[in-house]
Amino acid sequence: MSESTQTFTDSGVEDSINRDAQLWPEDTGQLTAASRKVLVHLVKGPYLSAERHKEAWRVLLSDTVAIRSRLADLFLDLVLDEAQGVAFVRNAPVEDGVAPQVVRTMALTFIDTALLLFLRRELLRGSGTQRVFIGKEEVIEHLSSYKANESTDEAGFMKRINSAWTKMEKHSLLLSGGAGERYEISPILRLIFSPEQIQAVEEEYQRLARTAEPSPTEAGKEGSGA
Structure with a gap:
């Protein structure tokens, strides 16, 4: 392996885009192993958290330019919010x-x-506040106001609520703290939808509420590889 060549971003943070980081004989990649793992994490999704993925977050901040460039090669745009501590x-x-x-x-x-x-x-x-938590009972109480639109079958309606809750957990939009019954609402929900997308979702939601026809709709979840 040849001697490493270090480059620096405008902020003075070391970047690995031109660093020789050969990991196996036929490896032509230039990112370090740590940066490659962050790249894979971002592509697989759903997102990277400063709080939940401390080491990966450190690597992302130290090698942002190179990782952003590799993502661009895949037609992907990196959204990085250091204040919220999330990237996707x-x-x-x-x-x-x-x-x-x-x-x-x-x-x-x-x-x-x-x-x-x-x-x-x-x-x-x-x-x-930095973190926002919610309990399932609060969700059930809120969604119950739409029961007439969705179904008159109590058991069937609760099944759909449980399914929706599970989906939010699966995509890490609801995060279990491992204790108690309250879940953290992922801060990524502040970022993954543009105002235009939120308006489109709300308009479709209102349409469904008016027609009372529970047909599927599509909403873009940026930053999810799932």
Whole structure:
């Protein structure tokens, strides 16, 4: 392995884009092993957290330019919010629209949509605090107001609520603290939707509420590889 060549970003932070980081004989990559792991984490999703992934977060901040460049090669855009302590990738906004959609969307039912909007509203309402928690009973109480639109079958309605809750857990939008029954609302919900996307989701949600037809809708979940 040849001697490493270090480069620096404008901020003076060391970057590995031109560093010889050969990990096996045929390896032509230039990122260090740590930076490659961060790259994989971001692509697989759903996101990187400063609190939950401390070492990976440190590596991301020290090698942002190189990692961002490698993501761009995959038609992916890095969203990095140091204040919120979260980072994720989204499909790059290519002007001609011919780029492949690497990040998949998450199909949302009527109840999924109602839950997602409720979680985001509660998160923004508690924006003055670092972390916002919620209990499942609060979610059930809120969603119960839409029971007439969704179903008159109590058991079936609760099944759909549980399914929506499980989906939010699966995509790390609800985070279990491992103790008690309250879950943290992921701060990524402040970032993954643009105002235009939120408006589109809300309009579709209102349409479903008016028609009372629980058909699926699509909402882009940026930063999820799941």
